[in-house]
Amino acid sequence: MKGELSLPSSKFEVMLDAGHDSNQVGYSTSIQENEYTKEVTSRLYELLKGNDDIKVSLTHELDEPLSLTKRLEVIEEEKPDILISIHAGYDPSPNLRGMRIITQLPTNPEHDNSVLLAKEIQKAFDDESNFVAVGYYYYVPTHNEKVALAFVPLEDKGIREYETLNILQSESVPTVVVEGLNINNPEEVAELTTEETYQKTAQQYYQAILEMKEKLESSK
Numbered sequence: 328m329k330g331e332l333s334l335p336s337s338k339f340e341v342m343l344d345a346g347h348d349s350n351q352v353g354y355s356t357s358i359q360e361n362e363y364t365k366e367v368t369s370r371l372y373e374l375l376k377g378n379d380d381i382k383v384s385l386t387h388e389l390d391e392p393l394s395l396t397k398r399l400e401v402i403e404e405e406k407p408d409i410l411i412s413i414h415a416g417y418d419p420s421p422n423l424r425g426m427r428i429i430t431q432l433p434t435n436p437e438h439d440n441s442v443l444l445a446k447e448i449q450k451a452f453d454d455e456s457n458f459v460a461v462g463y464y465y466y467v468p469t470h471n472e473k474v475a476l477a478f479v480p481l482e483d484k485g486i487r488e489y490e491t492l493n494i495l496q497s498e499s500v501p502t503v504v505v506e507g508l509n510i511n512n513p514e515e516v517a518e519l520t521t522e523e524t525y526q527k528t529a530q531q532y533y534q535a536i537l538e539m540k541e542k543l544e545s546s547k
């Protein structure tokens with residue numbers, strides 16, 4: 328009978344990854360990157376929790392450090408519909424500002440959905456005052472046997488034989504890494520780390536997630 332059927336949970340599942348924690352603090356300037364990621368992730372988590380159509384989870388509790396390896400295990404076990412890893416970026420030039428969104432590589436089976444998610448986030452944040460770049464990160468070998476992280480714009484789909492960030496390597500979960508600001512730009516930091524702007528940032532992510540949910544559900 329129709330009314331007695333109990334279907335498995337079909338909620339849209341969003342997993343958030345606060346990209347840093349008290350063990351891996353990330354970039355450190357006038358603020359520490361792990362503070363920024365925690366402030367944004369905790370507010371976005373609360374917004375998502377308030378939506379009955381969404382299941383929200385975290386790769387790690389915000390006050391409990393967890394290694395990247397373990398976080399990758401959590402992701403593969405949980406297999407959310409989307410994963411957003413929240414960071415701040417760092418540019419040596421203190422005058423540069425803006426957000427950078429990193430997608431999965433063209434060779435990854437989730438590439439297209441990763442780009443779709445990146446574009447929704449870009450749309451939610453892009454305005455005259457805030458430039459949002461979308462692209463790939465590659466670990467490119469340098470002359471002294473080290474590797475440097477190189478950013479390649481999305482338009483450049485040429486296949487490269489290099490690895491990207493570990494968190495972007497899942498082949499079953501559409502994932503993006505977002506670097507929300509240039510943590511080396513004191514003006515941008517001051518502007519985007521107030522109670523009000525943290526809340527606004529979380530709202531913008533939330534809007535992008537709702538759009539993405541709709542896109543994925545209508546394509547099923």
Ligand SMILES: [Zn+2]
Pocket residue numbers: 346347353354360414415
């Ligand atoms: Zn980071």
